[in-house]
Amino acid sequence: MSSVSSPLRLGTRRSLMATTQSGLVAARLTELTGRAVELVGVTTFGDVTKANLTQLGGTGVFVSALRDKLIDGEIDFAVHSLKDLPTTQDPRVVIAAIPPRDDPRDALVSTAKLADLPAGSKVGTGSPRRIAQLRVLRPDLEYVPIRGNADTRIGKVTSGELQGVVLAAAGLGRLGREAEISQVFEVEEMLPAPGQGALAVECRADRTDLIEFLSVLDDARTRAAVTAERAVLNALEAGCAAPVGAYSADDGQNLILTAAVVAVDGKRAVRKSTAGTLSAPMDLGRDLAAEMIAEGAGTLIGEQAH
Numbered sequence: 441m442s443s444v445s446s447p448l449r450l451g452t453r454r455s456l457m458a459t460t461q462s463g464l465v466a467a468r469l470t471e472l473t474g475r476a477v478e479l480v481g482v483t484t485f486g487d488v489t490k491a492n493l494t495q496l497g498g499t500g501v502f503v504s505a506l507r508d509k510l511i512d513g514e515i516d517f518a519v520h521s522l523k524d525l526p527t528t529q530d531p532r533v534v535i536a537a538i539p540p541r542d543d544p545r546d547a548l549v550s551t552a553k554l555a556d557l558p559a560g561s562k563v564g565t566g567s568p569r570r571i572a573q574l575r576v577l578r579p580d581l582e583y584v585p586i587r588g589n590a591d592t593r594i595g596k597v598t599s600g601e602l603q604g605v606v607l608a609a610a611g612l613g614r615l616g617r618e619a620e621i622s623q624v625f626e627v628e629e630m631l632p633a634p635g636q637g638a639l640a641v642e643c644r645a646d647r648t649d650l651i652e653f654l655s656v657l658d659d660a661r662t663r664a665a666v667t668a669e670r671a672v673l674n675a676l677e678a679g680c681a682a683p684v685g686a687y688s689a690d691d692g693q694n695l696i697l698t699a700a701v702v703a704v705d706g707k708r709a710v711r712k713s714t715a716g717t718l719s720a721p722m723d724l725g726r727d728l729a730a731e732m733i734a735e736g737a738g739t740l741i742g743e744q745a746h
């Protein structure tokens with residue numbers, strides 16, 4: 441940062457989803473502070489690989505290229521979908537802000553609601569968490585692994601290749617594709633991925649002034665909720681491709697947290713809820729995960745590792 445008035449450089453993946461959410465954060469930061477923000481496009485491995493995400497064997501495929509640019513100083517900050525961030529923090533960077541969360545729920549893009557699809561209909565999703573929970577609701581449908589951006593996925597419904605695809609409501613909303621949603625799943629029937637619908641604003645750990653500056657974007661309630669959700673994922677030693685759902689929100693007083701590990705056959709699950717103070721979300725998540733492990737959650741995750 442040379443002078444106070446020079447624009448901050450916000451590094452972003454080039455996908456429509458990424459540029460849209462980065463653009464929203466940039467506009468909000470400018471609105472709150474008057475500081476100009478310039479978007480810098482970065483290509484990541486996660487954008488170029490054709491491999492199924494569950495087969496990449498690691499987490500954070502969308503994240504590392506942006507972090508490299510942060511560390512090099514080529515960009516000042518980056519905006520990630522929180523659910524794509526590994527739970528173990530790289531010590532060279534910090535999450536300076538977690539803005540207010542958008543819709544955390546999963547949504548079906550289809551011409552019909554899930555209950556009304558004919559038996560044998562093909563529904564696309566590459567997420568073991570979604571497949572497992574969908575199998576509980578409709579064991580008689582066929583679940584097809586798919587990748588690609590939202591446009592490609594929705595295109596398979598439009599073309600008739602698939603009768604439905606399941607995507608995060610927040611992403612569909614950011615892309616302006618809400619009109620194609622036939623059903624938004626309640627969190628009780630389809631527990632979202634930890635952090636789903638939330639964004640993380642990241643910058644280098646040594647840029648104290650910038651961290652302070654970006655904190656204007658932070659929403660304490662969202663931060664508490666997603667911290668609890670991610671603590672579950674971390675304690676279960678699971679990544680973003682694991683069949684783990686977690687959702688937390690406060691009722692004004694306490695933080696309520698529900699988490700589940702679901703077998704991909706839809707037949708077994710370990711599911712637990714708890715409530716605790718807003719001030720210790722990490723403990724809430726870690727304690728819930730310990731109870732889940734005592735009930736066999738670790739075995740369920742282990743079975744699906746390969």
Ligand SMILES: NCc1[nH]cc(CCC(=O)O)c1CC(=O)O
Nearest residue numbers: 521524607608610611636637638
């Ligand atoms: N794994 C890809 C990804 N990362 C974040 C979102 C959606 C937006 C969000 O959860 O903030 C998506 C697509 C999807 O799951 O439909």
